[in-house]
Amino acid sequence: MARVTDAPKVVTANRLQDGAVVWLTAAGTWSTRVADAQVQTDAPSAETALGIARASAARQEVVEPYAVDVVVEATGPRPLKTREWIRAAGPSIDAIPTAA
Amino acid sequence: MSPSAAARQIDPPANGLPSHAGIYHYDQVDRDFLKERVEQFRRQVARRLAGELTEDEFKPLRLMNGLYLQLHAYMLRIAVPYGILTSRQVRQFGRIARQYDKGFGHFTTRQNLQFNWIKLVDVPAILDLLAEVDMHAIQTSGNCIRNVTSDQFAGVASDEVVDPRHYAEVLRQWSTLHPEFSFLPRKFKIAITGSSADRAAICIHDVGLIAKRDAEGAVGFEVYVGGGLGRTPFIAKKLRDFLPEDELIAYLEAVLRVYNAYGRRDNIYKARIKILVHELGIDTFRDEVEAEFARMPVAQYRLEPAILDGIRARFASQPYEVLEPISGVLARARLEDQAFNRWVRTNVAAHRQPGYAIATITLKPAGGIPGDVSAEQVDVIADLADRYSFGEIRVTHEQNLVLAHVRQDDLPALWKALADIGFGEANSGLITDIIACPGLDYCALANARSIPLAQRISERFADLDRQHDIGELKIKISGCINACGHHHVGHIGILGVDKKGVEAYQLTLGGSAAEVGAIGDIMGPALSADETLDAIDAVVGVYLDRRQDGERFLDTLARIGHTPFKDKVYAAH
Numbered sequence: 242m243a244r245v246t247d248a249p250k251v252v253t254a255n256r257l258q259d260g261a262v263v264w265l266t267a268a269g270t271w272s273t274r275v276a277d278a279q280v281q282t283d284a285p286s287a288e289t290a291l292g293i294a295r296a297s298a299a300r301q302e303v304v305e306p307y308a309v310d311v312v313v314e315a316t317g318p319r320p321l322k323t324r325e326w327i328r329a330a331g332p333s334i335d336a337i338p339t340a341a
Numbered sequence: 342m343s344p345s346a347a348a349r350q351i352d353p354p355a356n357g358l359p360s361h362a363g364i365y366h367y368d369q370v371d372r373d374f375l376k377e378r379v380e381q382f383r384r385q386v387a388r389r390l391a392g393e394l395t396e397d398e399f400k401p402l403r404l405m406n407g408l409y410l411q412l413h414a415y416m417l418r419i420a421v422p423y424g425i426l427t428s429r430q431v432r433q434f435g436r437i438a439r440q441y442d443k444g445f446g447h448f449t450t451r452q453n454l455q456f457n458w459i460k461l462v463d464v465p466a467i468l469d470l471l472a473e474v475d476m477h478a479i480q481t482s483g484n485c486i487r488n489v490t491s492d493q494f495a496g497v498a499s500d501e502v503v504d505p506r507h508y509a510e511v512l513r514q515w516s517t518l519h520p521e522f523s524f525l526p527r528k529f530k531i532a533i534t535g536s537s538a539d540r541a542a543i544c545i546h547d548v549g550l551i552a553k554r555d556a557e558g559a560v561g562f563e564v565y566v567g568g569g570l571g572r573t574p575f576i577a578k579k580l581r582d583f584l585p586e587d588e589l590i591a592y593l594e595a596v597l598r599v600y601n602a603y604g605r606r607d608n609i610y611k612a613r614i615k616i617l618v619h620e621l622g623i624d625t626f627r628d629e630v631e632a633e634f635a636r637m638p639v640a641q642y643r644l645e646p647a648i649l650d651g652i653r654a655r656f657a658s659q660p661y662e663v664l665e666p667i668s669g670v671l672a673r674a675r676l677e678d679q680a681f682n683r684w685v686r687t688n689v690a691a692h693r694q695p696g697y698a699i700a701t702i703t704l705k706p707a708g709g710i711p712g713d714v715s716a717e718q719v720d721v722i723a724d725l726a727d728r729y730s731f732g733e734i735r736v737t738h739e740q741n742l743v744l745a746h747v748r749q750d751d752l753p754a755l756w757k758a759l760a761d762i763g764f765g766e767a768n769s770g771l772i773t774d775i776i777a778c779p780g781l782d783y784c785a786l787a788n789a790r791s792i793p794l795a796q797r798i799s800e801r802f803a804d805l806d807r808q809h810d811i812g813e814l815k816i817k818i819s820g821c822i823n824a825c826g827h828h829h830v831g832h833i834g835i836l837g838v839d840k841k842g843v844e845a846y847q848l849t850l851g852g853s854a855a856e857v858g859a860i861g862d863i864m865g866p867a868l869s870a871d872e873t874l875d876a877i878d879a880v881v882g883v884y885l886d887r888r889q890d891g892e893r894f895l896d897t898l899a900r901i902g903h904t905p906f907k908d909k910v911y912a913a914h
Contacts, residue, residue: 259460260414301392328412332782334792
């Protein structure tokens with residue numbers, strides 16, 4: 242799990258039923274769009290959000306929640322690390338091979 | 342599925358599987374076992390979804406059924422025993438891809454198939470579909486003996502001494518749910534071949550077996566141990582020069598027992614048998630194995646001829662036609678069509694049966710994703726297997742497919758049909774026949790992307806004239822040090838690393854997983870993706886400039902050393 246720092250963060254997890262990447266919203270629900278994620282701007286609020294996410298994991302809604310460093314852009318939060326923006330945006334490749 | 346199962350009543354091929362495909366045909370006991378296993382996992386999934394199992398409790402159970410949680414979804418890894426499939430099994434992959442994935446699957450360096458977009462709730466239904474065609478995902482993960490891999494030309498290669506498929510099946514049955522070896526210090530991979538040419542990468546496996554014959558014609562095995570890649574790569578060391586056939590299981594039990602007893606469980610990075618062999622030294626390790634072997638009731642483990650005969654009988658043989666050794670149709674087609682002739686040169690191998698050939702389908706079109714196949718493409722390949730290869734398809738560790746029993750007369754039509762689905766590329770063994778792991782586009786462990794780099798290399802070297810001029814050159818790409826893309830043994834190896842949050846690629850030169858295995862040497866500091874492309878161009882340029890008549894890339898590298906290549910690549914740095 243990522244260490245909680247003062248950098249802007251969003252909280253993410255994978256949904257239990259289908260493994261989809263989900264982001265914690267301000268309403269305490271999960272969205273598959275990173276744009277819907279609530280940005281936590283300080284360590285205490287990030288820790289609170291992680292607490293909400295862990296409770297959700299305990300209810301078997303999601304798996305392995307953690308916080309992700311982001312930069313906030315006009316379109317919303319964008320994860321800083323390559324791994325996390327690929328999780329947010331999907332594979333960087335055309336995932337479907339050339340069909341017959 | 343113990344060896345004694347082989348002595349059971351042999352049924353005719355069932356489940357609609359092609360009757361002449363060279364797979365081991367299950368009987369009712371095998372099918373009942375699979376059905377029970379699916380029901381067991383169905384209940385485990387239900388308990389997880391109902392909250393009766395935590396993720397910590399469920400994770401080892403799902404992994405035992407080949408189910409990982411990756412970046413975007415669950416990934417299901419399906420076992421393809423020693424890489425051999427029937428057309429019906431392949432069509433079932435297509436059905437699963439359409440119904441439960443995003444319409445495609447990915448063949449791996451362990452001759453398995455992975456689906457990248459699986460939902461947990463769908464897994465029991467998928468396992469039902471697999472069981473319908475005698476398939477499963479058992480032991481494709483976990484610290485157990487994994488799916489046994491083999492030579493994709495097994496049983497048909499012109500250079501083969503012993504058909505390894507029957508022994509691979511013995512090993513599959515022996516290792517499946519083996520109670521003593523289900524919780525090893527770490528995973529354990531066995532590869533077996535029976536040819537002088539090593540197409541199964543024996544040297545990089547925990548145990549590598551080369552089936553051969555002694556002066557009297559008796560079958561035995563050259564046994565290698567302690568090979569492996571990952572963060573501490575080793576080429577396997579020879580343990581026995583000739584292990585008699587009937588001692589195969591007893592001896593492997595002894596090897597596994599020594600590993601189970603002395604292998605480290607305190608440090609995941611030092612838990613593989615290669616570390617134990619390295620730390621003990623091969624002679625001490627051998628002494629331990631021989632001492633354990635001497636203590637065992639060897640008769641109890643003896644691989645009796647009746648067991649082997651029973652297993653052989655469950656493999657269908659192929660009703661080959663009596664043909665001329667050289668096909669006039671093929672010869673004429675090669676003269677008339679240079680593109681086809683080029684494909685024959687790279688993708689067709691000699692068959693032991695006169696008038697037949699082995700055709701490799703490289704899943705590496707220019708700019709394509711190595712090993713990926715769409716549902717539509719697998720359906721066509723299954724049809725082609727039925728038409729031209731007794732309904733049998735094989736998977737290679739280089740992420741390609743093989744039709745192993747094609748009449749030479751049929752090669753022109755086969756090639757045209759493959760070209761129609763984008764798989765007619767004449768590039769087997771060439772620079773665009775790249776091995777690449779899923780990398781950071783899918784894998785939770787990766788540090789960098791592999792696939793986009795493979796695609797860009799493939800595009801840059803797409804010119805077939807240039808590829809054929811360069812000749813044999815194997816590029817292997819891993820997105821992290823776990824080395825699923827075999828970068829250590831690439832002629833040019835590429836390792837993706839995280840350099841202060843930025844993807845970078847470290848190049849190695851001179852690796853090989855062939856008969857004389859070698860771990861590549863690191864060229865220098867890691868490069869960006871753009872620089873990596875230019876570096877490969879530079880390496881190829883040095884080779885083309887400096888090669889002498891008949892020299893392959895590895896030959897030139899061995900003769901002139903690494904310095905000219907390093908100097909060229911890092912000249913601008």
